[in-house]
Amino acid sequence: MNSKPKPSDGSRVARSDVLASPNRLGVRLKLARQTKEMTLKNLAASAGCSESLLSKIENGKASPSLPMLHRLVEALGTNIGRMFEEVDGEEGIVFRAGQRPFITLDPLRQGEGITLERVIPYSVGHLLQCNIHHIDAGGSSAGPIQHVGEEVGYVVAGEVELIVDDLSFRLFEGDSFAFQSGRPHHYRNAGTGRASIFWVNTPPTF
Template identity: 75%
Template sequence: MAKQAKVADEMVLTAEMRLGMRLKLARQIRGMTLKAVAEAAGCSESLLSKIENGKASPSLPMLHRLVQVLETNIGWMFEEVDGEEGIIFRAGARPLIALDSLRQGDGITLERVIPYSPGHLLQCNIHHVDEGGASAGPIRHVGEEVGYVICGEVELSVGERSFHLKPGDSFVFESELPHHYRNVGTERASIFWVNTPPTF
């Protein structure tokens, strides 16, 4: 178990480093300074510098703002070319993305089911939410989402409504509605989550 946890930690670290490098590359391609991007995205210059160097992780809403400022998308930030000809992604080898490890929304890790590719119309992740964890938000964007609770208990808020979900429950909603979620159980929760078009 300790070995598996170490491998998972290393995968998250690699994902954070990749995210930082891609953010920096996108910024440099557009000829923007750290200060300009930070101001436009509503964060501090020092935090953005830490994110670019893989020493901090942005919350999901902040990441949405950053990619908008940089005129790219979240999927490109985590693009993977691994997998057996882009069809099979083996258990234990899928990339893990800890978006909120150092900010509000602590305790959420995304496990990529479909590594990003420009050819995919769908985006699919397993959202692992630690006890007490919650998404930063609410967020809203173009598209439609569907999910299935694998384990644990979560509260899903969509617009003005909130829903208590347990294993086996599923949901669907228009992504333009403000939405966020949190673990309200006593164990880690996992949600199989699909949305289209890909947004992160």
């Protein structure tokens, strides 16, 4: 009987990783801004960044941090999933191991080391959003982040520190968590190897 590689297998991530192109992200952000008839100045003010930085992001010359991307899509009335929209798998039901897309929001940024494996590729028909967050040793999410919704996670591998409000939790393989997304939250790899979290949230925000 053939054994299947674990989702947290670092070699699988290295082979299958599809980086989120800054050019593609920039084009989609610009299109969303123009559709909303917003100027660079207005969107930059809403997202709390400079016009020059926003221009660089739209032109693929810079990548936003995760908190900034949250603010941008919120101001645009959309979500992060639409910025990285993927085609569904077999009838939108089955997503094969090794064929799920991986995205990295900012592969050149030092100290983050987070890759999202899409368990459910983005679709307007989904009420849930589900990713496996693969976190390299020393990696951490930019944050804290707040948004509408609820989320639940399960530590598949490694050791993670989860911070919600001013509370810090050390989580290990097999531990789980749940909280309202409006509470400020972020996380980091607290171990020496790759960590992976199976993470579900609703409504879709990533």
